[in-house]
Amino acid sequence: MIRDAGNELVVNAEVGMRISILQGSADGVAVYVETQHPVANANGLISIEIGTGDPNDHFTHINWEDGPYFIKTETDPGGGTNYTITGVSQILSVPYALHAKTSEILLGEVEEADPVFAESPAAGIEEDIVHWDAAFSWGDHSLEEYLKKETDPLFTNWYRSEES
Secondary structure, eight states, rough: OOOOSSOOOOOBBBEEEEEEEEEETTOOOEEEEEEOOOOOOTSSSOOOOOSEEEEOOOOOOOOOGGGOOEEEEEEESSSSSSOEEEEEEEEOOOOOHHGGGHHHGOOOOOOOHHHHHTTSGGOOSOOOOOOOGGGGGGGOOOHTTTTTTOOHHHHHHHHHHOOO
């Protein structure tokens, strides 16, 4: 909730904000800075998405492995750049979608732990899945719906929850 200097809610008005990602500590070096101008709603609430404002750099250039990182927000209830409200909070988890790129450098074997998969013919396929439709001389699997049915309850429950 955004309040002005008189402690009154700022409602239905543009608010000026500067968001910084600080590296190392709460007063560390800013590795990313952006400005935004969200509009406070009738309850004085604003909602922002960090990484979508007017940036000084690219949000995707932050090396999340070099943390810890902190988010610093500076707010001007009047909508400009006279930032009078400041807050700093440590980011306690890595933005996983960006850090997931490290899977590109995964080395070694990945051990399959799904017992349903381990018992299936697919478990024996190591390289060439292009010709799965003719594997094991079973014919066209897509016509038989082998590739359309899932009988693993763990996967089926996960898939259903992802659809909703």
